[in-house]
Amino acid sequence: MVRSVLFCAVLAAFAGLGTLSAGAGGQRPSPIQVGRSAAAASIPYSEAKPILERLDAILPADLAGRPASRIESEWGAWVSRRNLDIRARLERGDEDSIVNFLLFGTTFTRQPRALNDSSRIGGSQRDAEIVRGRTADLIAAIAAPGANERLQFVRELVDRRDIDPTTSAGREQARLYLVDLMARVAGEIDGYARTIESVRSRPDGPEFAVRSSLYRARGLSSDTSIRPDFAIDQALETLAAKGMLVAGSVRRVAIIGPGLDFTDKSEGYDFYPQQTTQPFSVINSLRRLGLAKSDDLRLSTFDLSPRVNLHLQAARRRADMGDPYVVVLPRERDGRWRPDLIGFWKSFGSRIGEETTGARSPVDGIDVRAVGVRPDVVSSIDVRDVNIVVERLAPLTDDERFDLVIATNILVYYGVFEQSLALANVASMLRPGGFLLSNNVLVELPTTPVHAIGHSRVIYSDRPDDSDDIVWYRRQ
């Protein structure tokens, strides 16, 4: 979850970057919409009603204090509005990814990665120099992005603000825009670290609960990495060992928010095409553990991000033509990974693909594995545009209900009320006895038939706080 990443070095670096612009961004355009699946249905009022009643003290302002009859008559309009509001948060998440790209990307600059620990790169002065250099290099690169999809993406965002990085005035506007973004992100990350510290310092501090909705006001980011994949693999192994999941019992799986690896801030890189890993990792884990039969597993992805959905749909189209999906797995040699995470990295994809040659790392100290996932595995993935807070797939026959739903690093973007709606949507799609695995602790309401029955902890490395807790929820 939230790593102890302090952006103080980055904040310090702003000292040399110039004044923060009040509004280089201008009007925010609405996010791109993809065609909505006919099977995505809004949460009905009848299922939201018990949640509205139980949580009446913490309802959002546009529902608080209203008579039930009025909420009922306006429910459809409220859901549509909230759906759009949530989707509008994608743009800010994309901007967060651009900040990571600027600080840690390797394809557009010769500057070192701007590590969070400024002592590793020579102190805050040097840090400021690096960030300045990276900003200038990124702006020069987006003036002619070529075929680099990440540069094209930054360019699109800048274009939408009517900034032309091919002119000197435009380059200055772009610089101010990027400085603005870095300041916002640094401030937010600092705020999250302070919030976590404040609950930690109290002996009874509800740290996991606070962490579980820490990003409720943040932009919706798509970033992903191998770590949550490993946490889910370990949780499935424990559930199998305990006999809670039995051989061949998993036929229908859903991944809520599979994500897209743009440039993670610690060990993600940008020298390979954008990719998603969780759907492939989960299929691999289920096969490795014998929980799913290879010819009888159907995995659906539910995401509201057009970028994620279009990426997966394009992968499916290429698979239909016989092309494998290449997953590139970088590992920083001195990342202090625990041996079991290294073992997971080494065997990633062994049941669903073949070792292949991926992109070479332009950075020293990185080992890279690449796996070509077989086309039949990629084609088996069913890609759905679903906003899990207000939507579910419906109607589902008993046979279509899910045995397993995975939701890592997604519910943390919502407060308790929205999480409770999401849980009701998940419950409606799970078969009785089916599991939801999430690295968030959710408020359980007696009226939603999904309850926590245990959890597993995974430690990724010897770095402080580099761990996750996966809570096992089960549908009654």
Ligand SMILES: C[S@@+](CC[C@H](N)C(=O)[O-])C[C@H]1O[C@@H](n2cnc3c(N)ncnc32)[C@H](O)[C@@H]1O
């Ligand atoms: C931070 S990424 C996490 C990716 C991956 N699950 C992981 O743990 O690394 C969050 C993902 O959830 C998606 N997402 C956020 N809110 C969502 C919602 N309400 N419904 C469906 N997907 C959502 C985002 O678009 C993104 O793909």
